[in-house]
Amino acid sequence: MLKSKNRISKILQKLHSAQRKGLAWLIDPDKIACLKAFQDTFDWVAESDLDLIFVGGSQLGRDNFVEVVRKVKSISGDIPVVLFPGSSFQVDDQADGILFLSLLSGRNPEYLIGQQVQAAPRINQMDIEVLPTAYLLVNDQDQTSVQNVSQTTPLSNAAPDFVEATALAGKFLGMDYCYLEAGSGASIPVAQQVISQVKSAIDAPLIVGGGIDTVDKANRAFYAGADLIVVGNAIEKDPGFLAEVLACKSFRNASLNVN
Numbered sequence: 001m002l003k004s005k006n007r008i009s010k011i012l013q014k015l016h017s018a019q020r021k022g023l024a025w026l027i028d029p030d031k032i033a034c035l036k037a038f039q040d041t042f043d044w045v046a047e048s049d050l051d052l053i054f055v056g057g058s059q060l061g062r063d064n065f066v067e068v069v070r071k072v073k074s075i076s077g078d079i080p081v082v083l084f085p086g087s088s089f090q091v092d093d094q095a096d097g098i099l100f101l102s103l104l105s106g107r108n109p110e111y112l113i114g115q116q117v118q119a120a121p122r123i124n125q126m127d128i129e130v131l132p133t134a135y136l137l138v139n140d141q142d143q144t145s146v147q148n149v150s151q152t153t154p155l156s157n158a159a160p161d162f163v164e165a166t167a168l169a170g171k172f173l174g175m176d177y178c179y180l181e182a183g184s185g186a187s188i189p190v191a192q193q194v195i196s197q198v199k200s201a202i203d204a205p206l207i208v209g210g211g212i213d214t215v216d217k218a219n220r221a222f223y224a225g226a227d228l229i230v231v232g233n234a235i236e237k238d239p240g241f242l243a244e245v246l247a248c249k250s251f252r253n254a255s256l257n258v259n
């Protein structure tokens with residue numbers, strides 16, 4: 001499929017305005033040891049109603065980022081493949097888009113603007129959709145990869161007003177999307193109170209991820225106001241969970257049609 005300049009933003013804006021629920025599958029290249037086995041396990045995905053595929057990781061030890069992006073493109077059909085970069089190196093022009101993240105929850109200039117400056121000239125040469133995204137790490141329990149890599153302190157679920165203030169600052173800085181992140185493999189996802197408060201404050205597509213490893217947790221994030229949820233680790237552990245969480249999303253969207 002030809003790349004269209006704003007295909008991904010249309011998907012996100014439509015989920016938001018129609019109050020429908022979306023799902024992104026996060027693929028961490030570091031967890032893919034065999035591309036053939038990966039392809040065989042997920043060859044059905046192009047026919048599913050998955051909204052987006054994210055590719056990225058906080059640390060990449062395998063040096064297979066570009067190979068993985070291209071393999072994912074080859075099995076994704078019309079589903080856009082979006083880079084979710086942990087660093088300025090995680091950029092490839094075969095992807096359809098990139099979450100241009102700034103880690104607003106932290107105070108490390110390298111993750112607020114440094115990595116972005118490094119990557120900007122390369123991204124500017126690419127035919128790739130850039131999605132300006134306020135990225136907020138919110139977690140009170142775990143020491144997650146994002147925290148370790150960025151050397152920043154997460155926001156607290158117990159301080160929703162401060163999370164809201166941070167999300168609003170992102171909006172006023174011109175970021176079109178807000179991503180509330182508990183961190184990959186988090187034991188507890190972002191609290192429903194935080195999701196709903198940010199949702200009412202920003203009136204923009206809201207992405208929520210980290211620690212969503214049961215259908216119940218997916219439903220709770222949807223009910224609290226997430227427009228798009230992101231699931232990674234749970235699918236690494238059990239590939240069948242992708243179909244389960246897709247069914248949960250469809251059920252939720254079907255019930256919206258009825259009500």
Ligand SMILES: CC(C)=CCC/C(C)=C/CC/C(C)=C/CC/C(C)=C/COP(=O)(O)OP(=O)(O)O
Nearest residue numbers: 028056057058086088100101111115119145184
């Ligand atoms: C815009 C550009 C080019 C770069 C942005 C760089 C920034 C600000 C990154 C934010 C901080 C960060 C390290 C994000 C990582 C996001 C990510 C893909 C997390 C997934 O974590 P995993 O690596 O899967 O964790 P585990 O595998 O350890 O569970």
Ligand SMILES: O=P(O)(O)OC[C@@H](O)CO
Nearest residue numbers: 184185209210211232233
């Ligand atoms: O791997 P999980 O815990 O699903 O987290 C997904 C994503 O939000 C992490 O950046």
Ligand SMILES: [Mg+2]
Nearest residue numbers: 028057184232
């Ligand atoms: Mg991971």
